[in-house]
Amino acid sequence: MYLDELNPEQRKATNQIDGPMMVIAGAGSGKTKVLTYRIANLIDNGVNSINILSLTFTNKAAEEMKSRISELIGEANSRNIWMGTFHSVFARILRIEHDKIGYPQSFTIYDTIDTKSLIKTIVKEKNLDDKMYKPNFVYSRISSAKNSMISAQAYLRNEDIMSQDKQYGRARIGEIYLEYQNRCFKAGAMDFDDLLFKTNILLKKFPEVLLKYQDKFRYILVDEYQDTNKAQYLIIKALSARFENICVVGDDAQSIYSFRGANIENILNFKKDYTDYKLYKLEQNYRSSSNIVNAANNIIGHNKDQIQKKVWTSNADGNLIKLIKTFSDNEEGKVIAKNILNTKIKENAKNSDFAILYRTNAQSRSFEEALRKLNLDYKIYGGLSFYQRKEIKDLISYFRLAVNNKDEEALKRIINYPKRGIGANSIGKAMLCANENDTSLWDVLSNQNKFGLKINSGTSKKINDFIVLIKNFSKKVENTDAFELADEISKLSGINNELLIDNSVEGKVRYENIQELLNGIKEFSENSKENTDQEEAENDTFATLSDFLIDVALLTNADNEKEEDKDKITLMTIHSAKGLEFPYVYIVGVEENLFPSQLSLGSRSELEEERRLFYVALTRAEKQATISYTISRFRWGNIIACEPSRFIEEIGSDLLEPIENTYTSNRNKNKANSSYKSYTQPSSFNKLKFKKVSSSTTSNLSNATDVSKIKVGINVKHQRFGKGKVLEISGQSPNVKAKILFPSFGEKQLLLKFAKLELL
DNA sequence: TGCCCGGGTGTTTTT
DNA sequence: CACCCGGGCA
Numbered sequence: 001m002y003l004d005e006l007n008p009e010q011r012k013a014t015n016q017i018d019g020p021m022m023v024i025a026g027a028g029s030g031k032t033k034v035l036t037y038r039i040a041n042l043i044d045n046g047v048n049s050i051n052i053l054s055l056t057f058t059n060k061a062a063e064e065m066k067s068r069i070s071e072l073i074g075e076a077n078s079r080n081i082w083m084g085t086f087h088s089v090f091a092r093i094l095r096i097e098h099d100k101i102g103y104p105q106s107f108t109i110y111d112t113i114d115t116k117s118l119i120k121t122i123v124k125e126k127n128l129d130d131k132m133y134k135p136n137f138v139y140s141r142i143s144s145a146k147n148s149m150i151s152a153q154a155y156l157r158n159e160d161i162m163s164q165d166k167q168y169g170r171a172r173i174g175e176i177y178l179e180y181q182n183r184c185f186k187a188g189a190m191d192f193d194d195l196l197f198k199t200n201i202l203l204k205k206f207p208e209v210l211l212k213y214q215d216k217f218r219y220i221l222v223d224e225y226q227d228t229n230k231a232q233y234l235i236i237k238a239l240s241a242r243f244e245n246i247c248v249v250g251d252d253a254q255s256i257y258s259f260r261g262a263n264i265e266n267i268l269n270f271k272k273d274y275t276d277y278k279l280y281k282l283e284q285n286y287r288s289s290s291n292i293v294n295a296a297n298n299i300i301g302h303n304k305d306q307i308q309k310k311v312w313t314s315n316a317d318g319n320l321i322k323l324i325k326t327f328s329d330n331e332e333g334k335v336i337a338k339n340i341l342n343t344k345i346k347e348n349a350k351n352s353d354f355a356i357l358y359r360t361n362a363q364s365r366s367f368e369e370a371l372r373k374l375n376l377d378y379k380i381y382g383g384l385s386f387y388q389r390k391e392i393k394d395l396i397s398y399f400r401l402a403v404n405n406k407d408e409e410a411l412k413r414i415i416n417y418p419k420r421g422i423g424a425n426s427i428g429k430a431m432l433c434a435n436e437n438d439t440s441l442w443d444v445l446s447n448q449n450k451f452g453l454k455i456n457s458g459t460s461k462k463i464n465d466f467i468v469l470i471k472n473f474s475k476k477v478e479n480t481d482a483f484e485l486a487d488e489i490s491k492l493s494g495i496n497n498e499l500l501i502d503n504s505v506e507g508k509v510r511y512e513n514i515q516e517l518l519n520g521i522k523e524f525s526e527n528s529k530e531n532t533d534q535e536e537a538e539n540d541t542f543a544t545l546s547d548f549l550i551d552v553a554l555l556t557n558a559d560n561e562k563e564e565d566k567d568k569i570t571l572m573t574i575h576s577a578k579g580l581e582f583p584y585v586y587i588v589g590v591e592e593n594l595f596p597s598q599l600s601l602g603s604r605s606e607l608e609e610e611r612r613l614f615y616v617a618l619t620r621a622e623k624q625a626t627i628s629y630t631i632s633r634f635r636w637g638n639i640i641a642c643e644p645s646r647f648i649e650e651i652g653s654d655l656l657e658p659i660e661n662t663y664t665s666n667r668n669k670n671k672a673n674s675s676y677k678s679y680t681q682p683s684s685f686n687k688l689k690f691k692k693v694s695s696s697t698t699s700n701l702s703n704a705t706d707v708s709k710i711k712v713g714i715n716v717k718h719q720r721f722g723k724g725k726v727l728e729i730s731g732q733s734p735n736v737k738a739k740i741l742f743p744s745f746g747e748k749q750l751l752l753k754f755a756k757l758e759l760l
Numbered sequence: 761t762g763c764c765c766g767g768g769t770g771t772t773t774t775t
Numbered sequence: 776c777a778c779c780c781g782g783g784c785a
Contacts, residue, residue, distance in 0.1 A: 057775075087775050112774090136770095192775055259773065360772055382774085416761095423761055554775065575773045597772050613773080636770070637776050 002037060002072055006030075013280040014038045016247075017045055020240075020274035022225070022267070023249040026311035027296065027619035028287025028581070031249055035221060036065050038247065039081065040072040042219055053217035053239070054083040057224045059555065061579055062088075065223075082217070086232050087192060088554050090199040093213065094190070095550065100206055101198055106403045106546045108189040109553035113388060114409040115139055115191045121412075122179050125435070132169055133176065141165075142177045146193035147229040147261030149200060152178035186440050187408040196231035203238045214242040224579075225250035225270075229261035237273060244274060252307045253300050256575060256613045258605075267307070285311050285619075287581055289318025292625050295651045296618045302650050303608045320657035321618075323648065324628040328639075329589075332630045333366030336586050337374050339626065340569065343584060344376075351377050355570040355582040357617050359595040363588065364571050371569060379565045381572040385556050391499065391510040392517055396552065398489050402473035403546045406440040415445075418494040421462050426455045446471075469493070482545045483522040490514060524548055574617045585621035587614075590629045591642040614647045627656075710738060 003011055010030055013023050014037045025031035035054070043049055056062045062084045069078045082089060091109065098105045110118070116135035119142075123133045145155050155161055156174040165173045184190060190198060203210045220240050222228070225248035228236070240246035248270060255264050271277060285293050293313045300306065324339070326332040340354050356367050361382050371378045386392060394417055397410035404410075416422045427441075433451050434444045444451045446467045448460060455463075469492065476485050490496045499511040528543035570582065589595055596610035618625055629644045648656070710716065714726050729738050 059775090085775065195775085256773075260775080362771060419762085421761075425761090556775075573773060594772090599772065610772095634776080 002040065006033070006037065007284060009280055009282055010034050010037075013282075014041050016278060017042060017047070018245055020244050020270075020277040021247045021280065022270050022277055023247070023280045023282060024267075024307060024309060025249055025251050025282040026285060026309060027251065027254065027616070028285040028293075028313075029282035029311070030284075030286060031223075031251070031282065032061075032065065032068070032579075034282065035223060035247075035249055036068045036072065039065075039069050039078075039221065043073055043077055047219055049078060049080040051216065051218040052081045052083075052221070053089070053219070054081060054221045055086055055089060055223065055236075056083070057085060057227060058579070059085055059088065061223060085554065086228075086235075087195050088551055090235065091195050091550070091554065094195065094198060094202065097202055097206075097209055100209065101202055102185070103190070103198075104188045104404060104406070106188075106549070108187065108400050108404050108407045108410065108549075109195070110184065110189045110191045110409060111388065111553050112139070112192075113393065114189070117409055117412075118183055119176065119180060121431075122176050122183065125431075126172070126176070126179075128172060128176075133173070137170075138173055138176055141170075141173050142180060143193050144261055145177065146197045147231050149197065149231055149234065151197075152181045183408065186406065186438075188404050188406040189409070193231070196229075196235065200231055200234050200238075203235065210238060211242075213239055218243045219245045220247070222246075222248045223250075224254075226252050226255040226264055226267055227257040227260075227262040228266050229263055231261075233263070233266045233269075246274070253303075253612055254578065254616050256578065256609060256616060258609055264305070281309055283309055283311050285313040285315070287622055288313065288619060289315050289623060291318050291320055291655055292618060292621050295321050295625070295655045296615050298652050298655070299611060299618065299647060299650050300615045303611055305605070305608055319624050321651060321655050322624065322626040323656050323658045324626060325644075325658070326628065326630045327632060329363070329366045329630050329633045330369075332588060332628055333368075333370035334373075336367060336588060336626075336628060337370035337376060340371075340376060340584070340586075341374050343624075349583065350567055351569045352567045353583040354586070355572070355577065355580070355584070355620065356586045356588055357572060357574045357577050357620065358588050359574060359597060359613075360589075361573055363594075367571055367588070376569055377567070378569040378571055381570070381576050386513070386516075387552060387555060389510075389513060391495070391513055395486075395490055395493070395495055395514060395517060396549070398470075398473070398493050398495070399486065399545050399549055401442075401470055402485075402489065403477055403549055405442045405446075405470065405474060408441050411441055411445075414493070415463075415466060418498045420466060422459060422466065426459045426463070429453065429455055477545055480544070481542045482525040482548045483518065485545050486518055486521045486548075490518060521545075521548055574613050577620050578616055581620055581622055583621075583623045584626070585617070585624070586626045586628065587617045588628045589633075590614075590627050590645045590648060591633070592645055594633070594642070595645055595647070611647065611650075627651075716740065 003014065006014060007030075010033065013021065013034050016038075023031070023034060025034070039052060039054060042052060054062075054065065056065065066078065066081075066083055069081070084092075094101070094103070094107070095105055098107060116139055119133075119135045119138050120130070123130055123135075123138070145151075145161075150158065150161075152174065155177050162171070162174060165171050184194065203213070217239050220236065222236060227250075236246065236248075248267075250267055252264055252267055255262060258264075271279075288296075290313050293311060293315075297311060324332075324335055326335050336356060343349060343354075344351070356378075358364065364380055368378065368380065387396065394414060397407075397413045400407045400410040401414065412427065415427060430444050430453060431441055433453050434441045437444065437451055439451075444453060445463050448455075448463070453460075473485065473489055473492075476488075496511075496514065499507055499514060502508075502510070525543045525548070528547065529541065570577075570580075574587075593601075595614065596607055600606035600610045627648060629642065629648070631642055632639050633642050634640075710726060710729070716726060726738050726740050
């Protein structure tokens with residue numbers, strides 16, 4: 001019996017069938033096991049699988065859980081569980097209930113590229129300064145508003161928000177937000193945040209819909225609860241209100257998504273919402289060696305904000321945490337690659353046993369190069385997703401437009417690709433016309449006379465040809481197999497030929513990518529045939545292109561792992577490594593201003609999130625964790641000096657083992673040795689740190705000695721934030737902080753010893 | 761309308 | 776360094 005594999009606390013949590021419960025699960029304590037076994041146990045106790053909803057943060061986590069559950073109780077018993085990410089599950093519900101909120105059934109999901117493009121268009125149309133209203137900035141304001149369930153109308157009515165925007169010279173963000181929502185609606189499109197926002201609206205405005213889903217989802221499980229934002233919190237609360245069979249699992253120490261609106265308060269609020277809830281704490285770590293667990297505990301101990309728990313392990317001590325110092329980022333790549341190769345041989349390990357984890361995607365390059373040189377196979381996650389590549393997005397835009405003619409971003413993208421002589425001028429006129437008539441761009445272009453669109457007859461004819469082309473595709477969507485139509489579109493649109501005749505290396509790669517996409521669609525279409533055959537009573541026996549598009553926007557690179565990628569070294573950001581584990585983990589670029597990120601140094605809460613991130617990184621390791629830092633790094637075009645991260649110090653020198661690396665010791669043995677020593681003597685660590693700061697390469701910037709010149713009221717210039725005015729000075733030397741107002745970035749708390757301010 | 765060149769600007773993290 | 780955008784020219 002599978003329950004026998006659990007420890008007492010895990011079993012207690014697994015055995016609770018009804019009522020609200022929260023599982024606080026330390027890293028590596030068998031959280032996924034409890035979730036999967038509990039679901040299996042629910043079904044074994046007579047709960048119908050169609051009444052179970054299980055929410056995760058990544059598709060990968062959902063897939064993993066699905067397969068583990070079907071191993072426990074069989075595919076047939078688990079097939080009907082609704083299991084997926086918040087976004088995919090609620091997108092599915094919104095498709096079913098689309099008419100209630102006035103959206104087409106095949107509404108488009110705008111990805112970040114579409115979203116930013118639309119914002120840019122609106123800023124231009126409103127003749128606003130694009131320096132002040134940068135798409136990224138505007139998007140993040142709109143996104144956090146939506147994640148807090150603040151509508152455009154509410155945004156405009158909210159005096160605090162409006163005066164805040166005004167203070168920073170961006171008074172019209174609310175206005176952009178409103179127009180953005182209108183445009184999305186007219187285009188039959190939702191962005192990522194809308195999927196959660198509109199679900200809330202749907203459940204709030206339509207009690208019968210709420211009732212229907214409350215009744216369906218009698219048992220709800222939520223993974224990574226510490227990373228839910230307000231919009232997600234409200235959905236869960238509403239859905240579980242009737243039966244209160246709600247099980248949330250999380251770890252406050254692993255909360256790393258506050259930048260996306262995640263709110264730790266949700267964990268704390270749980271006891272208020274469900275006063276009779278049961279709490280389970282999983283504290284035994286099964287994953288990592290004792291040294292790794294202790295190092296992680298030391299790290300997290302430096303955070304003030306945390307729920308007390310004691311993660312422990314009965315595993316052996318294992319190795320110390322290895323520490324590698326290098327002179328440059330390129331050397332860091334070489335040393336790590338070599339270390340992996342040596343370890344592989346010595347320990348008889350596989351490629352897939354290794355992971356290199358970094359803070360930012362941009363760091364991957366030196367590792368890719370070095371691994372390639374040593375013939376070590378690697379796979380890289382993140383960065384540009386397959387579906388965001390230009391050629392893929394172009395072809396998918398044709399699919400999107402065929403399925404949803406109103407999709408403005410898709411239309412703008414392809415109306416003149418491949419070139420058909422429809423220029424920006426004509427499209428500009430048409431957009432203006434669409435705005436004036438409060439309708440979609442498609443509507444105007446396909447009824448040019450009706451709207452009195454004035455463009456020359458040649459262009460007008462070309463537009464008509466394009467409209468006819470798309471209409472012909474649209475006609476086929478409902479009754480043609482996805483692959484068949486996709487293949488036809490790739491040819492008739494001209495994309496296939498465009499890339500085929502491009503003989504450059506990039507052109508060939510693009511062509512191959514298109515073929516890969518088509519193959520993917522073929523597979524998708526064949527798979528869904530099989531599935532529908534089993535579930536009799538389904539009318540449509542084939543998958544349409546619109547079926548395919550449903551979740552494409554929500555897929556990431558991690559979601560279509562290929563068989564040949566199984567035994568490869570993993571390169572990824574720490575954020576995407578959450579939930580994973582590897583025998584050998586390399587945490588690289590562990591330097592001040594990179595990890596913790598420069599942008600997080602302004603406040604304690606942001607710094608603590610970086611620390612939790614480091615905690616997550618360390619606890620991915622089973623046998624061996626290796627940390628590396630470099631003293632110089634190539635960053636935006638020039639070489640900058642770096643200093644080791646404070647997190648290294650926080651681990652404690654007794655758990656660290658500096659290791660020689662051949663590159664360093666050959667070059668300058670004495671130097672290398674002396675700085676390693678500083679880790680065994682924490683007192684000299686500080687000296688080293690300050691010396692590094694003042695030897696910064698940028699000579700015209702102030703360093704630690706200039707701190708005294710920075711006073712309230714003076715104007716300063718910051719490397720990143722630009723010009724700003726000092727509002728307030730606080731703290732004791734050497735930790736003097738200044739509150740500075742930057743017109744383009746808002747108020748920032750900066751530690752002067754790091755801030756590198758220029759006096760103006 | 762389309763292409764090439766130069767300058768300006770920018771990097772957390774993700775569904 | 777790498778990308779995007781705008782301006783100038785074919």
